[in-house]
Amino acid sequence: MGKKVRKSICIFGANFMLDQVARLEDEINGALDAQDIEHIHRMRVASRRLRNAFEHFKDCFPKKKSKTWQEDIRLITKSLGTARDLDIQIERLSQLYVESLDPQFKPGYQCLILRLKQRRVKAQNKVDETLKKLQEGRALEKIHLGVEKLSVDTEDIYLYTPSLYQRAFTAINTTLEDFMSHAEFIQSPENVEELHAMRIAGKKLRYTIELFSPIYKQAMIPYVQVMKDIQDQLGNIHDDDVWVSWLPKFIIKEEARIEDYFGNTGPLNRLLPGIKFLIEDRKNSRAKEYQSFLTTWQTLQDENAWNAIKEIINTPINVEAALQHLSSGEEFNPEIDIVEEEVLE
Numbered sequence: 001m002g003k004k005v006r007k008s009i010c011i012f013g014a015n016f017m018l019d020q021v022a023r024l025e026d027e028i029n030g031a032l033d034a035q036d037i038e039h040i041h042r043m044r045v046a047s048r049r050l051r052n053a054f055e056h057f058k059d060c061f062p063k064k065k066s067k068t069w070q071e072d073i074r075l076i077t078k079s080l081g082t083a084r085d086l087d088i089q090i091e092r093l094s095q096l097y098v099e100s101l102d103p104q105f106k107p108g109y110q111c112l113i114l115r116l117k118q119r120r121v122k123a124q125n126k127v128d129e130t131l132k133k134l135q136e137g138r139a140l141e142k143i144h145l146g147v148e149k150l151s152v153d154t155e156d157i158y159l160y161t162p163s164l165y166q167r168a169f170t171a172i173n174t175t176l177e178d179f180m181s182h183a184e185f186i187q188s189p190e191n192v193e194e195l196h197a198m199r200i201a202g203k204k205l206r207y208t209i210e211l212f213s214p215i216y217k218q219a220m221i222p223y224v225q226v227m228k229d230i231q232d233q234l235g236n237i238h239d240d241d242v243w244v245s246w247l248p249k250f251i252i253k254e255e256a257r258i259e260d261y262f263g264n265t266g267p268l269n270r271l272l273p274g275i276k277f278l279i280e281d282r283k284n285s286r287a288k289e290y291q292s293f294l295t296t297w298q299t300l301q302d303e304n305a306w307n308a309i310k311e312i313i314n315t316p317i318n319v320e321a322a323l324q325h326l327s328s329g330e331e332f333n334p335e336i337d338i339v340e341e342e343v344l345e
Contacts, residue, residue, distance in 0.1 A: 008161040013057030014150035016211055020050040021144045024076070028140070031080070032131055034124050037087040044080040047073050052207040056171045065146060072139040079130035083123040088239065090116045096281070101274075108274020111254065160215055168212035169313045175205040176309060186297060189290050192241050199234035202227055209309075219312045226305060233293040240286035247279050 023046035030039030054061075054070050061069075090113060097109045134140060182198035185191040206227035213220035251272070259265050300306070 006161070006163040007157060008159045008164050009167050010057065010060035010150045011157060012159045012164055012215075013053060013060055014147050017050060017053045017057070017147045018144065018151065020046045020053065021140060021147065024050070025140055025144070028131055028135070032128055034127075037084075037091070040080050040084050040087065040127070044077060044084050047077040047080065048203070049207050049210070051077065052204060053211055056167070056208065056211065060150060061146065069139075069143045069146070072134060072143070075130050076134065079127050083120065083127050086116055086120040086123055089243075090120060092239075093278075096278075102277075105274035105277045108271040108276075108278065110274075111271050112250070112275065112278070115250070115254075164215060165315070168215055171208050172205075172212060172313045173310065175201070175208045176306065179205045180306060183297075186294070189287070195234060196238050196241070199231060199238055202231050202234060206231055216312055216315065219315075220309075223305070223309055223312075226300065229296060230293070230300075233289060233296060236289045237286055237293065240282045240289065243282040244279060244286065247275055247282075251275055 024043055027039045027043035027046065030036060031043050033039070051070060051073050054066065054073070058066050093109060093113055093116065097106065097113070101109060179198065179201040182194055182201060185194035186198065206224060209220050209224055209227060213224060251268075254271065255265050255268050258268050
């Protein structure tokens with residue numbers, strides 16, 4: 001299967017991807033042990049960054065292997081996602097319980113924490129099943145070896161070529177436009193689905209900026225933080241939306257569970273004050289977070305942040321770096337940085 005491959009692009013991508021695979025490998029035992037929730041969090045983030053990188057460098061790998069690898073990583077992200085979401089809910093609810101909760105609300109909170117922890121045990125079983133299956137199939141090892149082939153004996157190859165800058169421009173500009181396409185919906189707090197979609201698009205933009213930021217030196221670092229702040233705010237809004245949507249359904253299920261066990265729904269009365277208080281609490285939290293997001297957004301608009309990103313990615317090849325490379329005596333011709341080769345077998 002022959003195809004033209006720009007080596008500088010593939011090597012750059014492979015170096016980033018190897019780092020993410022290594023992070024996955026480092027966290028897998030901690031995720032299985034389930035004693036520290038941060039292992040799950042770090043592993044989930046690494047899996048998302050790796051999936052994002054595959055999207056932008058998929059032409060560097062054989063289609064069949066790339067598809068298999070991406071599916072393996074998708075399974076990791078999916079299995080860790082439920083566990084991570086429950087960790088966040090349990091941690092937040094436990095914090096609210098300890099900080100300043102009226103005694104009359106505690107039974108409802110205690111019931112919720114119990115049910116969430118029960119769901120977390122089931123989620124961990126799914127995590128264990130998925131990760132052990134990947135270990136048995138040596139999935140991460142295969143991805144590691146496959147990606148590593150692109151970066152072997154490449155120390156003398158100059159990476160910052162026009163082709164790499166063009167790849168970065170296309171990737172960042174495309175994800176930025178996707179993110180900005182949701183901006184028309186943000187002025188209405190009722191646009192729950194659109195705000196959630198914007199959050200997902202913002203996450204992809206952040207990971208793409210992180211991926212290519214080294215070629216722009218320090219210029220993109222502030223915008224990584226900008227996107228993290230927006231992602232956090234939209235994430236908090238989404239989390240509150242989930243609570244507000246889920247809690248009424250929880251009441252109905254808990255009522256049926258109580259009636260089945262006790263023969264009547266009387267015990268539910270002890271739980272309702274706390275659950276209803278939490279619904280109102282999350283509605284208030286959502287309103288405050290939404291206003292905070294609008295303030296952040298207006299500030300970024302005033303600072304012309306999105307056009308600033310576009311100006312940075314329009315930067316041509318770093319001529320100074322190229323000249324330094326030439327002065328070292330090594331051959332460099334960005335226009336010939338294309339090789340005929342068989343992509344990974």
